[in-house]
Amino acid sequence: MDEIPGQTYLADCRARAAFDLLGNTWSPVVLWALRDAPRRPGALRTRIGGISAKVLTETLRRLEHNGLVERCSYPESPPRVEYALTPLGRTLLPALETLGVWGSRHGDAVLAAQDRAEESPR
Amino acid sequence: MDEIPGQTYLADCRARAAFDLLGNTWSPVVLWALRDAPRRPGALRTRIGGISAKVLTETLRRLEHNGLVERCSYPESPPRVEYALTPLGRTLLPALETLGVWGSRHGDAVLAAQDRAEESPR
DNA sequence: CAGCATCCCGGCAGATACTG
């Protein structure tokens, strides 16, 4: 991270790439739901829960556009569509897990801080 | 926020807390700029670069509201204001660094994928 | 220099209905 002399924490820096990719509400969730195996959109929706079909396809398109996810359509009967992580997308999984662990561990503290901030002297 | 029984990669889950906190464009950058020592807003602006005063205060307010950053005003002459990471905010630094390292390492691959995706169907 | 008030814009996300 300190490879870039004196500017690593600045606004324009490749170190921010991950944040831009994961900044959308559903991108991390979808990536995480794909971590074991390729999935069909319907299966993703069931697995994730609370995401609309439109938003799911939008998210998948975005991930595909960024090279993190691959779309595979199989001309069978009935036709089948699956989405899978690319090798690049797979390199992101450890970082995702790190953040997930942090959330599980400190999520309560964040909620507590929010409550504190909202109750106190408005 | 509904609570859905099930596994940790679902939509509503404390594992997503970190993404909600860092989902804003500038939150990660500001946190990272605060990692060594408390800073004054002016110093932060210079250090970060490319952030407007308004957006910086908004970001700091949000981080403060979430318990990641603390605002300290010193009644000196001239009056001084500093922002510092809270202990909770400091626990986030390793995860930030993980993502930063990923970006430095794979940012180019993402850019390449984007270029590829934008040239082909056009 | 800190910070707030306004106006504006664009993108994310949700709901709904429709096509193959």
Added chain:
DNA sequence: CAGTATCTGCCGGGATGCTG
């Protein structure tokens, strides 16, 4: 079941100007 097309609301972010 996969995917698209509208329409809508919300919020983050930028620009500018004003106050203490």
